[in-house]
Amino acid sequence: MSKVGLIIKREYLRRVSKKSFLLLTFLTPFLFAALVFVPLWLSTIKSEKAKQVAIIDTTGKYAPLFENDEDYVFITETEGSLEDYRNNPDKDIFAFISISDDLLTNPGAATVYSTKQIPMGLKNQINKTLSDFLRDEKLDSYNIENLKEIINESRVSFNIKTIKWEEDGSEKSTSAEVASIAGMVLTLIIYMFILMYGSMVMQGVMEEKTNRIVEVIISSVKPFQLMMGKVIGIGLVGLTQMFLWGILTSILVGVSLFFFGGGTSPEELMSGQMAVQNMSQMPAGGSELSLQVHEILNSINFAKLGICFVLFFIGGYMLYSAMFAAIGSALEQQEDAQQFMTPMILIMVFGLYAGIYSMNNPDGPLAVWGSLIPFTSPIVMMVRLPFDVPVWELILSFVLLYATAILIVWLSSKIYRVGILMYGKKPGIKEMIKWLRYK
């Protein structure tokens, strides 16, 4: 086995067999799954007992309007007055609605009282019930025949359909929402991975330097081999983790779906979440929506997305981890590390924000430039990918990223060569230039 191979093997096996790695790798998908399912699950749980709400309605007009549901039971109170209840609180009754006058003429005449904070749900329900009734009453007061029907008919709900023309002229439904979310998730993951594994490279380099083990190894391997072995080994750990997460998450989502019995594919569940978020804009009609989202998700090319993700991860990781290695080699104390990492993290955070802002306009100048400049391209491109980036831009971005990565790896290896063996003094520019030529 070649020396680089040996180093890669050691770096890889040592990290993969660590307890913390195993724990993180196998627990995180559960965490992800929990993030998706716990809110869904919680929303399906009903409160154990419906709360009682007493209505003291002196007009008698409004009390019958309130309909009981799973959360609240409305009782019409005719005997006691509000003051009685205030002085002798009845523990069973959660809230009191007091209506003392015709609300059309005196809108301030209705109040809800409680010893607790009134939940938004209850308030909204009361408002809705009363305003629906009042609107109808008002409409009736105009004395125009069939006005209510006319108004109802005129209320048109509109949601434009987005169709993308394929090269071959066929049509595909697309959804900006689904694409945005997919892009955002990928952006965050690639950002997290590059940062996490890049700083792991730096830690490793510093460990070897502060341990002085590098002085022993240097008589057997070249610094470049040592650096590349480390970078590649740790990168493989990252890919392994990504791969395991992908598999585990899909299994978990599949299993949970089976128990929920709701859908048949993970995509549909994701659409369920979307539906919750877009409840206000989208009209009800579950089956139609689910069908629509299914179609939209099918329009995203997951294989292409996956391959691009891995390729951009590798390029971005090489670029950043080489820089991290160079920084690690130049430092002698862990405390200095944070300080020197800051500029690089700033660049990455800039990429992340560029990605987030690109979401609204994935073909805008910020997005296009961000996805071409190698230092931000792995992050920003992820936002654009689900929106179908022109092939030439994708290729240009790849070429730029990999060319820069190779250049940076070469430069970093020179800095690494000097830095890793330098103790107790800061290398000057002149010294650096000499080292660039020394073999």
Place this chain on the structure above:
Amino acid sequence: MNFLETEDVVKQYANHLALNKVSIQVPEGKIFGLLGPNGAGKTTLIRIINRITAPDSGEVRICGRPSGPDDIYQIGYLPEERGLYKKMKVGEQAIYLAQLKGLGYMEARKRLEKWFEKFDIMPWWNKKLEELSKGMQQKIQFIITVIHEPRLLIFDEPFSGFDPVNAELLKKEILELKNAGHTIIFSTHNMASVEEICENIALINTSKVVLSGNVTEIRNSFKTHNYIIRYLADKGTLQPADPLFRILEQNNQSGIIEARIHKQESLTNSELLTALAGQTEILSFSEEIPSMNDIFINTVSASNTLQS
């Protein structure tokens, strides 16, 4: 034949000159002592030989030709500040490092087991390095340095951290390595060990070589022509006015006198002994040859006074 030579090596650090035209010659198959007080520049020179750092000017030659990047594979280096992976198991780590030095897995394992048996540390094979005492770690570091049997071995303070028993064991191994034909550079402050194992030395003080050559020759050249003799007091006393020697001091310990005398430089030892034997009954006669320790201290302080 010299295995390694440095010629006029200069290394300037930001605000001090670490090496000032240092030239040393290390003969093949011999143990070479690189001596000098702290901060003299020994470690810098070793790092230059190892190509860890580059000289500003001057040249390092191996077997007569300028050293190149591939020469480091012929060098085994035991740095003064020892370094191994703390969290890695001892055996696994030793095999990994041996493989990096070019041994196959089976060969590495075989050789390591032999060395581990020799140093009696086989039970530690599966322990993590950080669980071992400093001396144990040193042994492992030593084994890793020599495992690939490089032609040149450089030991920087190899005995530090060892108890006398283990230091003796290590010394034996170093001598065995020499007998097997390895060239050894040995950097130390421990002058007793220099006398015992080094054939040649270079003494570096304040960035310059102030003394170099064969150990025996150096010691002889520092001869003071002083002798310690012990004789019986009742068999006559030494003549204070003898033209051949001068009595420096004498003291009587229950009938046996111990005297320190200085002989005329032209006189041989036998002539001196004959002269002495004519005057009294000699119990013992020995020449005062300065220890490396004395030579070290004298030379260093002399060169320091010269400079200031």
